[in-house]
Amino acid sequence: MYLFVPDNKGITVLDTGLHGDHFHSPRTITTIDAGKPGDYAISHDNKKIAFSVNGEQEVLVINIDNPNINRKYDIGDINEGEGTLIIQFDKDGLLYVANKNAAENENLRIIDTSTNDVVVEGNAGNSPYSSIYSKYTGYVYFTTNDGILKVSNTGESELTEYTHEGSSSLVESWVTHDGGKLVSLIGGDNDSKLPYSGIVVYDLVDEELVREVPIELDRTTDSDHNDILSQTLFLQPQNILAISDPEVGNIELIDIEDGSMASIQIQGNFPQSLRLVGNEDIGILWSVTSDGLVHAIDLNNKEVLDQFELEESLGNDLALAQVPVETPATEGDELYDPHTWISPYVALKQGQNIYESLVEIDPENEEYYTQRWNELKSKLEDLDQRYMEEL
Structure with a gap:
């Protein structure tokens, strides 16, 4: 699995060492020298x-299998005034x-990245904030000040006005796994602490509101009283x-x-620079400070x-992207130790997998395996509880 880690100078491509069900170093x-990257999108293949x-009139497109193959596109007058660019693949x-x-x-602008041509110049609505692509409908959607704008690959657009509780606009948005629903955050009011x-x-x-979930997260500012924005990611499955x-x-x-809400405590000197990347298929969320x-x-x-800790710190302006890449281990690769020896919880999962596999291939001795597994499980659960209480 690759992490694409932008900073103020460009993009570092990091192989995390996770390949299938095992780790390497x-x-x-x-x-990649790319200026200061911002928004990102991953093609559906x-x-x-x-x-x-x-700050530039450019979009950088990188070949994931070989990141050294990349191309910058000059978007021209779409970016007058150095406005923020929003990008999305269909x-x-x-x-x-x-x-x-x-x-x-x-x-x-709609770009055909196979021919490197701008094929459409058109309308993304009034102050578009974010975009999603729905595999169910086949359209790209922009959340705007006026509503949700649906755009086809020919540039034809249709606006759906909507109402919801509160006066603020929709901001960051995502699409559910089936492509049928849009999930969006509602921005806080100007006088709100949220x-x-x-x-x-x-x-x-059906073009209708399904539900609205209230959330409470205190607004945070830096020493100059500028808002420090939370980082967000929707995990589809x-x-x-x-x-x-x-x-x-x-x-x-x-x-x-x-x-429902669960709170996860992480370590790091600069939590205001936390960025999230998702590995949805195996149920793991990666965060980097x-x-x-x-x-x-x-x-x-x-x-x-x-x-684990990277060799170098990455600064305060990160915008991570993660892509699963099938790369075979090369001869001489050092196996990466995932530190399960300090995690009784992970050892429990490993032990259960071993127990269930043994029972499957040798059912005649299930009683023996069950007895040994229960003994190990009791010890690991006790150790895990002691870790939680004492460490």
Whole structure:
């Protein structure tokens, strides 16, 4: 699995060492000179990752299998005034690039990354804030000040106005795993102490509000009284929205189905610079702090599974992207020790897997295996409880 780690100078491509069900030594693959990257999007075939470049009229597209193959696209006058670029891939590999600060009807470009041509110049709505692609409907959607704008690959658009509790607009948005619903954060009111006031779940097919989940997360400012924004990520298979709390360094996990919340405490000197990346298929959430601490969080049990430290700290302006990449281990690779020897919880999971496998291949001795497993389980549960109480 690769992590693409942008900073103020470019993008570091890190092989985390996770390959299938085993680990190898983490290592840096390459570093790409890219200015200061901002928003990112991953193509639906996992072949390309794109980054907008803040302060420039450019979008960088990287070949995931070989990150040394990359190309910058000059977006031209769409970025007058150095506005923030928002990018999104559709299923055909077309890249939609919108500028939230450009004039309506002149703020969208659609790029065919296979031919390197701008194929559409059009409309992304009034001040688009975020975008999603729905595999169910086949459209790209922009959340705007006026509502949700649906855009086709020919540039045709249709606005759906909506109402919800509160007066603020929708901000960061995601799509559910089936592509049928949009999940979006509602921005906090100007006089509110909350950076977000709730979560909206919106049906893209029936074009109606499904539910609204209220959330409370204190607004945090730096020494100059500027807002420190929480980092957010929606994990599709689990229907969990992860939000970092920059004030205390926690990661809040919110279930959009029932509104329940779990709080995960992580380490790191600069929690306000925390960034989240998701490995959804295996239920692990990765977080990285500016001082280079990487945490793997078990989404099923909502706890820190493992952590390690990068060779260098990465600074305060990170915007991580994660892509699973199937790369075979090469001869001489050092196996990465996931430190299960200091985690009774992980040892419990390993022991149970071994026990169940033994019973499956040797059912005649199930009673013996069960007895030994119960003895080991009791010891590990007792040790885990002591760790929680004493450490």
